[in-house]
Amino acid sequence: MFFKNNLGFLRRRRLKAAQVKVKCPNCPSVYTHELTLKNHLRYECGLSPRFKCPYCPYMAKRAGNVVDHTKRRHRNMKPYFLDTLGSYKPRKQWNS
Ligand SMILES: [Zn+2]
Numbered sequence: 506m507f508f509k510n511n512l513g514f515l516r517r518r519r520l521k522a523a524q525v526k527v528k529c530p531n532c533p534s535v536y537t538h539e540l541t542l543k544n545h546l547r548y549e550c551g552l553s554p555r556f557k558c559p560y561c562p563y564m565a566k567r568a569g570n571v572v573d574h575t576k577r578r579h580r581n582m583k584p585y586f587l588d589t590l591g592s593y594k595p596r597k598q599w600n601s
């Protein structure tokens with residue numbers, strides 16, 4: 506029993522000291538901080554890009570990202586986004 510506890514303690518200490526990469530259990534994403542992974546799980550993981558730029562094929566998981574995109578890439582156009590949910594099937598895209 507003592508031996509087991511001691512091992513766990515040692516392992517925890519080593520993990521904390523090293524630059525640990527935390528891998529998302531649901532997809533191939535890897536993060537250097539647990540907090541980033543938590544945010545990813547909460548807001549992104551498993552979600553397909555839902556919001557689309559009306560002027561080009563750009564898609565994002567957050568409407569704000571598409572608005573930012575239209576402001577930057579389509580300066581003479583109105584900042585705008587399309588919500589694709591329901592209009593057609595979103596496809597899975599991990600590396601967006
Ligand atoms: Zn994930």
Ligand SMILES: [Zn+2]
Nearest residue numbers: 558560561563
């Ligand atoms: Zn665009």
